[in-house]
Every structure is written in C-alpha cells, then in structure tokens.
Amino acid sequence: MRVHVLLYDSGEESEGIHSxxxxxxxxxxxxxxxxxxxxxxxxxxxxxxxxPSVESLDREEIEAFxxxxxxxxxxxxxxxxPENDEERIFLAPPESNLDVTHWKDEKVLPDSNxxxxxxxxNQLDDIRKKLEGLL
Numbered sequence: 001m002r003v004h005v006l007l008y009d010s011g012e013e014s015e016g017i018h019s020x021x022x023x024x025x026x027x028x029x030x031x032x033x034x035x036x037x038x039x040x041x042x043x044x045x046x047x048x049x050x051x052p053s054v055e056s057l058d059r060e061e062i063e064a065f066x067x068x069x070x071x072x073x074x075x076x077x078x079x080x081x082p083e084n085d086e087e088r089i090f091l092a093p094p095e096s097n098l099d100v101t102h103w104k105d106e107k108v109l110p111d112s113n114x115x116x117x118x119x120x121x122n123q124l125d126d127i128r129k130k131l132e133g134l135l
Contacts (some may be wrong), residue, residue: 003030003059003075004037005042006052018044018052020094022086026071029090030062031117033078077105101115 005028006018020027031037037054045051057073066073074090082088 001059002056004034007055008052028073031076046081
C-alpha cells in the first residue's frame with residue numbers, strides 16, 4: 001500500500017522526513033490521502049516552516065524506517081477525526097515548531113548537554129500538559 005509522507009530535500013543527500021515530537025516520542029505521519037498530506041504541508045508553509053514535498057512511498061518501507069530509527073508512525077486515514085488533543089496535531093501542525101536551522105548540517109550533532117536539555121524540556125512539557133489538564 002502506498003502512503004504519502006512529507007519529505008524535505010527529497011532525493012538529496014540531506015533528505016529528511018517531517019516528524020512530530022510528542023511526549024518525548026518522534027512520530028512520522030503517513031497520510032492515506034495525498035490531498036490531506038498537501039493540506040498539512042500548506043499549513044506548515046503558513047507557519048513559515050520549511051515546505052516539504054509530498055511523496056508517495058510504500059507503507060512497509062516507511063514503517064521499517066521508523067522502527068530502525070526508533071520512531072513511531074501514525075497512519076492518517078482519509079476522513080480521520082481526532083478523538084483527543086494529541087490526535088488534533090495529526091490534522092494540523094502545532095503552532096510552534098522546533099528550530100530546524102541546522103537540520104541539513106551533518107556536522108551539527110547533539111552533545112550530551114543538548115540531549116539533557118531536550119529531556120528537561122520534554123519533562124517540563126509533560127508537567128505543563130498535566131497542569132493544563134487540571135484547569
């Protein structure tokens with residue numbers, strides 16, 4: 001089965017796949033409908049995020065890539081209706097995005113301080129979400 005994913009610099013050495021960071025997990029979206037993938041790409045562009053291309057790839061290949069990379073994946077069916085707040089970002093990207101200014105730079109690797117900082121940020125995000133849930 002073919003699915004539609006969002007790729008940056010498709011076919012280039014610096015090729016990257018669009019993913020979401022949710023509760024410390026990296027999630028790759030696989031859209032059943034190319035129209036849904038194009039709409040999501042347009043929403044990213046409206047947020048001044050780099051514009052990905054929509055590519056049709058074999059679902060099994062994407063799932064294997066995700067497993068190998070330690071990513072999770074979500075299949076977004078045509079007509080998908082979110083059931084909770086987390087699933088809402090499968091239809092529209094979050095209002096704030098991670099800094100991607102160095103995503104193409106192969107020499108920029110996170111050091112242990114960056115990894116610790118990212119873990120702290122994820123923990124703070126989890127706490128913030130719990131506190132918002134109390135309101």
